[in-house]
Amino acid sequence: MPDADTFVAMNGLTREYVSSKGLFGPTRSMRAVNDVSLDVPRGKVTGVVGESGCGKSTLARLVLRLIDATAGTVMVNGVDLGTLSAGALRKLRRDMQMVFQDPYSAIDPRYSIRRALEEPFRVQGVRLDKGVIEDLTAKVGLSPRMIESFPHQLSGGQKQRVGIARALALKPSFLVLDEPTASLDVSIQAQIIGLLEELKQDLGLTYLFISHDLSLVRYFCDRIVVMYLGRIVEILPNARATSRHHYSRTLMESHFEPDPARRKLVTRLAGEIPSPFNLPQGCAFAARCTAASELCRRERPLLETHADGHQVACHHPAD
Amino acid sequence: MALLTVDGIRVAIGSLTPLDGVSFTLDKGQILGVVGESGSGKSLTAMSVMGLLPLIGGRVVSGAIRFDGIDLVGLAEPKYRALRGRRIALISQNPMTSLDPIIRIGAQIDQVAMLHLGLGAEAAKARSIDLMCQLRIPEAETIHASYPHQLSGGMKQRIVIAMALAADPDLIVADEPTTALDVTIQAQIIQIMVDLVRERGLALMLITHDMGVVAQACDRVVVLYAGRVAEANSVEAIFADPQHPYTRELIRCIPRHGQAPGSLKGIPGAVPSVMDYPQGCRFHPRCEAALPLCGTSVPVFERKTSGFAACHASEAVHA
């Protein structure tokens, strides 16, 4: 049940893509996001982690209704996005914004920074007071000299600051961060994560943080959601919890710590990631899992809640 | 006598000097990590060793590169061609561009052994399949007969490694070999490369921006910043006792397991462009330990209490 502390509630969210080979060829379908139910608590950072093709970016777009869901609902503040008129949805967008992965193409190359930052006000018909743009740029740590520049004159980190300023322009309470640092150098990544932490503190924001980087997610997030091939396989109630799903474990073991004293012995994963167009009947991870049994190959495990609200979809969870 | 000695090379492209005095050595059976953020010159270093600078209109203007007693700077292209692929192999970042899409996988690996070792078609194929088995490529026979588009990214990168090994080289230059791959695949590929070096006594120059990969795989590390070497040391020492503030900050940019929220802070500013490198130490505008001297005089790359570094703020040891 969504309660007052839940900002976004996703229920059975599914997005199916159909592709056909040629005009008369057979059609194939895949579910980029498959029956995902997830609550995003207010004022917290919810991290979604997974490898390419796990559906995390599609999920980000479904939450903001940038693409339509094939099935399932998204409730924001108790309002079902699917029932909203175009106008009402447009107005709601002031409250939920997104920071995109690629800062290099997130600003129209023909727009000056000022014009890019004014656009949210124009689009939403919100009065633009004097000095607002200057305040916004100051808030994200951009020098006022840059307001009149064009995107090509800025570095990647500065562009991402513009992207964040644009997302914050209309004072939203919820931000979806879609790999906001994936295309930046580590020294800049740490700057941007620091800025996002600060903004969350100052403005009381709620974040949905999408990433492939486990160390970042563990550092930055209050709750960690692990996705594999379109489904949630595990939800860790806090960043310190030990994962119990064998896929999440593999993910953690594959991550190298910046410390030569903590080198890992990589146990090789058997098998390849199955094609999303042709998923196995049982657990999607069974073919690569060391703990897989006959049951795993036959029946798909459901997401079950254990102690502390730790949720795992596994027939044989690790301890 | 080291297998590869790079001694103070300066590289010019037109009127710019993107590499300015880079030195390191690499022995057989050793993995050298060349680390830096974008714009540090790490890919140019790889191209200099591979003799590929003319492709981008660059040349080594001073300094020396010696490989097994051969002077590589100014080596005639036909002689270089005999070395390249045969004794020095390259693994590039993007496996997609290293493989010809219209030629079968097997033929591409066979070709290397036929060209460089003068093997016949049958012998080359047997050798390729043997090599693929060593790299734990499942169903090597089937994959030998497939086309690149039929394989996943991780499998393609393994094929590229097989091609690099096909002529039994002494030195492998790997330029960000796992950056385009998912973490679980990255872990496997890094493990495979480490095993190869240990089993075959190869020398591996591993170019990366990922301090985690460095800590996991390398024996020695060279840290580049804005076209110069900031620091060089053994992997244990460089993480335990970094001498250059840049190295220290770079390690701190990666969140560690259990790191307190709000403690990640990044390095202010950005890597300068080759067009406007600052005077003196090129890191000084971003450095919190900067002295007045740092803005005017270029620090010498010299022996420190631990390893070698180019920093005025770190005390030199005169042997």
Place this chain on the structure above:
Amino acid sequence: MTIKSDLISKVLRNPRGGVSAVVLLVVIICAVFAPLIAPYAYDVQALRNANLDPSWTNWMGTDEFGRDLFSRIIYGARTSLSVAVTAISISVAVGMSIGAAAGYFGGMFDRVVTAAVDLTWSFPEILIALILIAIIGPGLNSTMIAISIAYLAQFTRLTRAQVMALKNETYVEATANLGAGHTHIIFRHLLPNALTPVIVAGMLATGDAIILEATLGFFGLGAQPPTPSWGAMMSSGTAQIFIAPWIIIFPGLAIAITVIAINLFGDAVIEALDIRNRLRDS
């Protein structure tokens, strides 16, 4: 805008760009100020003076009706340029609208547009223009309509390709996420970014359109007498080719010089903008 002045200086510093710009400027001035520049009226006949050699009084000689050829060529620039520029402008405007809508919305409309474009693409422009004139009848206005329709496919196709590529840019998604509607996205982001290659293609097509206009004029399907048109002038010159070859040579030169100048200028702009790939990829 620094970007624009930078572009202009880049084009003009290129030798081909500079020379062709001067030539085009002269042609445009002739077209605009024809009555002030031409020494005689273009339609005053004096049969006594028919087929005169070029001289100090008639720089390019006279035609078979004794009209001053130089004056007619100056007025001819007016006809050629105004027909070509108007026709291509209409073609660009309509092509951009159809192409942008097809590329952005996709679906059935896009399929119909693509099929129509592919169909017309497989016929030469001259054939399309001839068929159209056969239907609507000869004259300057029909020439204009025929030319604009003949080139429509090119601009539709180019705009569609640009828009299809641009709509996947993150800033389009980011703007949609601000709550912007289709109109805002198309007019504020997609079209401004797609404009440059389309304008350049339009410029190059203007050169082709001058030739097409001259060809139609040559066949008597374009400008009707006594309106001077370079193509029609060449056509009437064919009868006098052995007595007064200049009647065919000078209009021919006028066409060649203008078209070559337009093409060289267009090339210089393409080079300065570095957009050869974007033009070719469509």
